[in-house]
Amino acid sequence: MDVDLRKLRYFVAVAEELHFGRAAERLHIAQPVLSRQIRVLEDELKVQLFARDRRRTELTAAGEQLLADARPLLASATALRLRVGRAARGENSFTVGFMPGLIVTAAVRALSERHPSLVVNVVRPPGTTRSRSCTTAVSTSPYIRLPVDQSGLTVRPLLTEPRVAVLPADHRLAGKETIAIADLADEHLLQDPDAVPEWRDIATELRDGTRTPVGRFHAVEEKLEHVATGRGITVLPLSTASFYTRPDIVHVTVRDIAPNQVCLAWEAGRRGGLIQEFAALAGG
Template identity: 75%
Template sequence: MDVDLRKLRYFVAVAEQLHFGRAAERLHIAQPVLSRQIRALEEELKAQLFVRDKRRTELTAAGEQLLADARPLLAAAEALRRRVGRAARGRDTFTVGFMPGLIVTTAVRALAQRHPELTVEVVRTTWDDQVEVIRDGRVDVGYVRLPVDQRGLRLRPLLTEPRVAVLPTEHRLAGKEVISIADLAEDHLLQPPDAVPEWRDLATELREGRRVPEPAFHSVEEKLEHVAAGQGVVVLPLSVASFYTRPDLTHATVRDIADNQVCLAWDSARRSPLIREFVAIAEG
């Protein structure tokens, strides 16, 4: 049986929204059309994907499995489309993704010098999309900060660096060069607790059940604005905190948490000589 990628996209939209109406709006199609397509997909797969009633829509076990498998499949299809499109337009390009705080100029310049006919581009990524841009073909390789979902990727460790707590200048710990994670137990962390498990295991607001979910930040700059406003603290790699230095913020090394690991990552299914060459350059 051939799986229809369009139906898979429709399915993922409903699975992410858990609402047929909102999914139809996102896809710019009529809701009855979307419902028919999902029913057709269920018939093709011989599995019920959703349980619906008047109040809610939920994924079945089969739906959960399909969602886990469909996302990387759609990303791979999009990556294929991008690469074929570039080839058809005669654009010989190589794109490198990089996270904030990382400088990739030396490796990028070295590859460009070796291949004058090649256009080498760079794309700044975020915690939310550093892996997504590899899977969907927007970048050929990416400098990523762990942890990431490593499924379908190859990773090559490059370096580690300490992490620091970024604080407003009026914070009680401001001025200290080194602190313990226990010193932040009373503070509100403007990150998911799992991002700093050492803090999660000590945090007073978690123990007392009064944690307010952190806002959905889209950049380092947004996080730092909230820190400067006194709404909480963040833990960042040292290079990131140093790059975004500003007069109303300070930072202190946290001595008893794990360092941040930086790796080079690429799609494990690709066999590109340019990827191998760039990895060798970056490691050197």
């Protein structure tokens, strides 16, 4: 049986939203159509992908596995279309993907000066987490933040930067120069606790192994809206927090957690001279 990529896209939308109505809006299709397509996919795979009741939709073990496999598969399909299209048009181009807070101007300018006929594009990939999958799909050589699944990638470290706690401007810790991660143990973290293992370990111990449900956000901007209204806090790389400066939130350095690692990445099978040259320029 061949897997239909369109059904996989539908599945990923529902898996990320965990809500059929929101997923249907995101896909611009009717909810009954989406539900029917998911049932067809389950029938084709002969598994149940979602457990649903009146209050919630959750992924089954089979659904979790399909989500892990579907994202890189869809990203590869997108990358294939882009590469074939560029080849058909005879484009001489190089695309750099970046994330909020990261400044790529110097390396891009240097590459353009060395190759005047080369079209160097700079794009900010779509996606909730700017994941490796969507980044590598649209970029020849993207900047990424660890941790990501590095299978199939060549990854070159570029720099590290401190991570900060982003808090409401009137928060009890807002005036501090630095804080410890233990100072945040009682806070509601607006991201996957596994992304901040130092907080996860302390909070889990205090709460006897229980976890507070984490909201799902499509962009950093949404997360910061929740911070500003006092619904929780988040931990971000310093450059990202600085990029989103606004008067109703502040960021404070967390002194006892690991820094964020920024890397350059590209598909392991790609060994073109331009990629190596750009990597050298980006590494300074």
